[in-house]
Amino acid sequence: MKTALITGACINTGVAIVEKFASEGYNVVFTGRKQEQVKEAEARYREKFPKVEIMGYAIDSLLDERTVNEAAVDALFATLDEKGIFIETLVCNAADQGLGMEVFENPLTDFQRVLNTNIVWNFCLSEHAARRMKEHGGGNIVFINSNTAYRAIPNRIAYSASKGGQLGMMRAMALDLGKYGIRVNAVLPGMIRTDRWEKNPDFYENVPSRFTPIGDVANGADIADAAFYFAAHARNTTGAELTVDGGNMIQLYPLVPESK
DSSP, X not given: OOEEEESSOSSHHHHHHHHHHHHTTOEEEEEESOHHHHHXXXXXXXXXXXXXXXXXXXXXXXEETTEXXXXXXXXXXXXXXXXXXXXXXXXXXXXXXXXXXXXTTSOHHHHHHHHIIIIIIHHHHHHHHHHHHHHHTOEEEEEEOOGGGTSOOTTBHHHHHHHHHHHHHHHHHHHHHGGGTEEEEEEEEOSBOOHHHHHOHHHHHHOGGGOOTTSOOBOHHHHHHHHHHHHHTOTTOOSOEEEESTTGGGOSSOOOOTTO
């Protein structure tokens, strides 16, 4: 039975990704930042998917804004090795959202924190996973990226920079790892109906990115389906991007109904 490692999987889109892979018969290892949240999520997943193995692992991406927690990644994969668990698919979902990044107000360390989490830490995870995949004859790495890699939004400069950099890293990894049977791809969501949507209904009722060409906004299951496609079905696809944003990236500006 195949095993997927999914990061940032205690809330929102990460939950949907875990549930998708588990429902398809994958064993799942997932991570979160807080031990209590990880244990609670682990219990929920095990109850819902009793036929697969579920393992939660608490991990911090950084020691401080400038320093990736490489030792924690070493410890995670050492634990997996000890248990004889091979990660066939890595889904890098966890991210620093970099909210409220004011160019002239935020310290440089805020910018560094976002890039270190979204690029450097994800590289560290991918490199550790790819070493094992190489030994086993192949595997998959899927980055949950963002359409903001191409379309900037206000006060998210570090986030957009990190997602653009992550796409460059994805393509380079796909090139270097292809000869080992390792495929590397990225899902680019736009707006997603997360708990932020539920907590701020007035804001999300009128935010421009909700007015998509198809008139709908993605939920976590849409993103999970795209990630699973790359892992399970895209046999001859690597270095690719799958945008899941209702068509937002194809329009010059959103067409807001006159009633709005």
